[in-house]
Amino acid sequence: MNEIKKLLEEKAKEVCARFGLSRVYFAQVLGRRNHFLAGHGEEMFVRPEKRTLTEKITVFWEGDISEEKRRALLDELIPFAKKVSKVL
Template identity: 55%
Template sequence: MSNSDAFGTLARAVCERFGVKKVYFARALGNRLHYLGGYGEETYLPPEKAELDEGLWVFYEGAEELPPDQKEELLRVVREAGRRLWQQGKGRGD
């Protein structure tokens, strides 16, 4: 499975589980972010973001109406799975 596929599969699972419109992952390369993969429909609203690991970021759109405990759960799930992919090297190659 390619980098984009692995992160795209995770993003799709998060969208389906939590009902958010879009989730995507990026890695920091200096001052820029490199897209790793994602899933969902464009909302044209500013995404919320969180750093999952050193250099690994998640962006998500459409979570404005989620209760705080569900947002925390979303980030917990994404942090665990995203770090696992990242550490396995799936997110480190181009």
């Protein structure tokens, strides 16, 4: 699980830098709840945006992002999450 956490932290750091986001973090879907797995950045104390990437993984982010960049972000994270989901 530590390898997964490190991989998720690295991806969160990468997309924060590339998309200009303040914070990105991943959570494992457990029924109606989400269990924090790993992330990067500083909390802005605003409601984060949330997208389900797979049946097992959700991503949250804080910061302003255009619709075009949002699509690019999700296009990158969905295949990544599918690979990680196989291990969870």
